[in-house]
Amino acid sequence: MTKDPAAPHSSRARRGPPQRGRGWAIDTTPLRNRPFRRLFWGVAATMLGQQMTLVAVPFQVFALTGSSLLVGVTSIVALVPLIVFGLLGGAIADTMDRRRLMLITSWGAALSSALLAVQALLPGGGNLVLLWVLTACVSGFAAVNQPTRSAAVPALVGREGVPAANALTMTVRHVFVIGGPLLAGLLISLGDLFVTYAVDAVGFVVAAVLLRGLPALPPRSTTEPVRLMAAVRGVGEGFVFLRTQPVLLMTFVVDIIAMLFAWPQAVFPELSETRYADTPNSLGWLFVGISIGALLMGLTSGWVSRVDRQGAVVLGAIVVWALAIIGFGLAPSLWLAVLCLAVAGAGDMVSAVLRTSMLLEAAPEEMRGRMQGVFLVVVAGGPRLGDLRAGAMASAAGVSVAMVSGGIVVVVAMLVVALLVPSFRRFRASRVPHEEILAGRARPDSSAPESDEGRPGPGVH
Known part of the structure; x- marks a missing residue:
């Protein structure tokens, strides 16, 4: 077996349990790791621009066409490459140097975003077809980049640092999910669509510069060159593997249920x-409600990185999400609705951090890229399908019925999952045979006997 290229980082992280704080504040321990710090700030550099582009593209489409239908079509234009390249990108990330792949996709996204800015200067306010093509390009590069970044985290911070690293990354994301649209709205109102896109391009350039300082992250063992058919076969192998791992499979299933119905x-x-x-800027407050809750939870997520019974807490967090959505559907005032959305966002934040940690901890090293690719597709596709369901049901029966019925379905579904898939409910981070999985010699088995070897420090039970 070839030597782990990240061994200097991962082996040090595995020599003993980290000295985690016991408070509620977010655990910043991974930021002491210089390679992860570069990856983290690279993510932060891209987040602001990405969120601004998510506002600018539909605005420009509507300005060019006056059609809400074509705005909806634009969402599909972005979704298709996200699905295709999210899956292929995860497979490629398992067969080539992840640092190199992150650099290639960061520069590709930077170029695509720069061209978006240029097309905004064209006569007539831009060109719809060109806008769609460039939007698809940005989405495709991001679809490869994101699972590659996630799959690289364990090699940089070690298994013990994964939950805290995920919490840090997701928290900074929600900072910009709130700030990005507000800044984009301000720039658009001033007529600066070009600047809105340019910020995204600059963010990817900054990320690429930071990523150059990472150590090489080649695959653990592969002699097959990166080819399209090899990547396609890799995707198939990922789904075959996933079918044999009910715990990993259910991390995707529970999120799809939560997003589809609520x-x-x-x-x-x-x-x-x-x-x-009657309330000023009600639309803006509704759009940031979930992110406010997720951000606050992220800032107080120190306890999340110490959770041992991750599967049970994921189920509980999704139930909190569903109950909050029920409250949102019935809320008579805007501020009560925003409060419910914030509670839902907090529950979703806990679920997302722990589900990502379960995937990174329990998936073998050679499968991590593919699992993160599937994760990206689920995270991106679930809300879009949920929009379709909610919009159709709200049109037919009203908003309250759409939200309350969906929330009830999610609560019932989580109870069913807890009963029918006990291995997910019983999943404990301390029982995963991490050393063998990291070496690619074994698969996770949440029912394995408890062992003190490789166990993290005492967790939240």
């Missing part, structure tokens, strides 16, 4: 024009 974003415009029409 994602609320499609009803925000209707609520802002009807139920909350």
